[in-house]
Amino acid sequence: MSTVTPALLNNTGSLRNYVGPRQILENTLTMAWRGLLKIKRTPEQLIDVTVQPILFTLMFAYIFGGAISGNVQQYLPLMIPGILVQTVITTSMVTGVQLREDMDKGVFDRFKSLPIARIAPLAGALLTDTLRYAIAVTLTFATGWVMGYHPAGGFGAVVLAGLLVIFCAWSVSWIWAFFGVIARSASSVQGMSMIILFPLTFLSNAFVPADSLPSWLRAFANVNPVSHVVTAVRDLANTGQIGMAALWAVVGAVVIVAIFAPLTVRAYMRKA
Amino acid sequence: MVSTSRPTELAIEAHGLVKLFGNNRAVDGVDLAVKTGTVYGVLGPNGAGKTTTISMLATLLRPDAGEAKIFGFDVRTEAQIVRQLIGVTGQYASVDENLSATENLVLFSKLLGLKGSAPKRKAAELLEEFGLTEAAKRPLKNFSGGMRRRLDLAASLIAQPPLIFLDEPTTGLDPRTRGQMWDTIRRLVAGGSTVLLTTQYLDEADQLADRVAVIDKGRVVAEGTSDELKSSVGTAALQLRLVNAADIPAARELIRTTLGVESAVSAEAARLSAPMQHAELVTDLLVALRGDGIAVAEISVQQPTLDEVFLALTGHDTGATTDAPTPELETAR
Structure with a gap:
């Protein structure tokens, strides 16, 4: 009895009410591609992973180097892994802020109306951000190199350390993504993230042994996951060893x- | 896997849809039945619940009560299937501002599963069809409102969905672009698509829609073809404008004796309006007016507008600007 013309309706039996793993992957990669296009269009959003690592590395080295380790050269093996972890973890916050801004735009309405994997817009954004972390990691090590930091662990160990930091930043970015989904505005995401990030990155062994x-602070610094990441990176870069810290990280x-x-994902689905 | 082809003559079937925002019943028991292959207009003022209704039908919002089926598929339990059958063009263009027109269409094509060079081909094809080829590489920030709407509509048509939701497709467009949008919508229907459009413009519903639902405060207050709606309000009206406003009482008396009805007066324009049940009696009235030396400046017959329909159905007007008397007529006296 069907008098319907459009092709889709002639064969509704082929329609599926679920999204398979393959489609989840494809949709996520397409969303990541969208993220790359956005970076291409607005390269200024890379400032926090380009200028900041160089600036902070220089500043911290010359300000604290003498006081903490006697001179800048001796401070570098302690400090470069610290500033690396601090910079990359901090930059992961941008994920939540950008996600919130993105979700406020009309284009997310269209994503919601499309037959795509619900998680894809989130997962795609987080995937694109690993590129940002990679840039920050590379620039921090490069700045350190220029300043005279030549990691004893060798190139392979440094790459491994970089991957560890990227993985940790990616995992932390899920926290900010959660805030991004539930928060009302981008600035509140930033506020919430700062409150968590600052104590977490500074109350650690990132900049000082x-x-x-003081003992109470040391107790916190020792269980702080950021400290484990920093220690793991130091072990890898300075000695080429994978220690317990890496496992904990x-x-x-x-x-x-x-x-x-x-x-x-649940919060996003509820909104979606 | 869902059961195979569900033959249905109804593209949209909704019963008692309800959506609450806090204590506000944005949609308060809406029933809709839209036949496949037709244009259905949902007419109502701002805040009537039009967009909320569309959002529920398009799986963007979960209904708090009631049920809705799209081509027989439930919007709640079979949302993913419903999404494969619909295209949604929102009130505000839902395209990515940071990307170019081509990139937008390629993105959506990829998400819809087109592979290889197909997304690029599809994008070029749609840009051509919507007259956007020249603007294809320009950033969207420089697009006019009309271009944005066209791109938005193009994005909704990538998968050639059998049902298209258009939420206020011409709001904010200039008359010429509005006309182009109307042509595009007519073309879609000619191609077999079903269209549900919301509008605040009464003439838009009148022009495009086969059937119209008038919605107010989250409820459907009337439903039918636009002719049915008009005739439910009343007959056509005879409009007279007298040269001399002082003749109004005499003219009203003549209308009462010849047509047998009371007339309404708008004194500032010396205008009289009377329901016209028997058109042939108008001749008698004109002869009588001439006999009494009452000069008539203008005579016209007016069909009830959907504005009047809305007023009659809801007791308040649409809030949209209605046809005001043109300035020339006002000053010509």
């Missing part, structure tokens, strides 16, 4: 993803 801290990152990825 943990034993120089990875475990911590996986736990964060295990908690926040489902939370984020």
Whole structure:
């Protein structure tokens, strides 16, 4: 009895009410491609991963180097891994802010009306951001190199350390993505993230040896996951060894993803 | 996997749709039945619940009560299927501002599963069809409102969905662009698509829609063809403008004796309006007016407008600007 002309209706039996893993991957990659196009269009959004790592590395080295390690050269092996982790983890905050801004735009209405994987707009954005982390990692090590930091662990270990930091930043970005989804405005995302990020990155062994801290603070710094990442990067870059810290860093990152990825997706689905 | 082809003559079937925002019943029990292959107009003022209704039908919002089916597929439990059958063009263009027109269409084509060179071909084809080829590479920030709407509509048509939602497709467009949009919508329907459009413009519903639902405060207050709606309000009206306003009482008396009805007066323009049940009696009236030396400046017959329909149905007007008397007529006296 069907008098309907459009082709789709002649064969509704081929329509599926679910999204398979392959489509999830394809949609996510397409969304990541969209992220890359956006970066191409507005390169200024890369400032925090280009100028900032260079600036902060120089500033921290020359300000604290003498006081903490006697001179700048001796401070570098301690400080470069610290500033690296601090910069990259901090930059992961941008994920949440940009996601919120993005979701306020009309284009997300269209994403919601399309037969695509619901998680794709989130996962795609987080995937694109790993490129930002990679840029920050490269520039920090490069700045360190120029200043005279030649990691004893060798090139392979440094690359591994970089990948570890990128993975940890990616996992932390799920927290900000969650804030991004539930928050009302981009600036509130930034506010919330700052409150968590500043204590987390500074109350660690990133810039000073943990034993120089008062005992209560040292206790916190020692369990702070950021400290584990910093220690892991130091072990890798300076000695080429994968220590317990690396294991803890990875475990911590996986736990964060295990908690926040489902939370984020659920909050997003509810809104979607 | 869902059961195979569900033959249905109804593209949209909704019963008792309700959406609450806090204590505000934005949509308060809407029933709709839209036949496949038709244009259905949802007419109402701002805040009547039009966009909320569309959002529920397009799976963007979950209904708080009631049910809706798109070609027989439930918007709640079979949302992913419904999304494969619809195209949505929102009130505000839902395209990516940061990308070019081509990039937008390629992005949506890829998301819809086109592979290889197909997305680029599709984008070029649609840009051509919507007259956007020259602007294809320009950033969207420099697009006019009309171009943005056309791009938005183009994006909704990538998968050639059998049902298209257009939420106020011409709001904010200049008359010429509005006319182009109307032509595009007519073309879609000629191609077999079903269109549900919302509008605040009564003439738009009148022009495009096969059937119209008038919606107010989240409820459907009337439904039918636009002719049915008009005739439910009343007959055509005879409009007279007298040269001399002082003749009004005498003219009203003549209308009462010849047509047998009371007339309404708008004194500032010396205008009289009377329901016209029997057109042939108008001759008698004109003869009588001439016999009494009452000069008539203008005579016309007016069909009830959808504005009047809306007023009659809801007790308040649409809030949209209605046809005001043109300035020349006002000053010509």
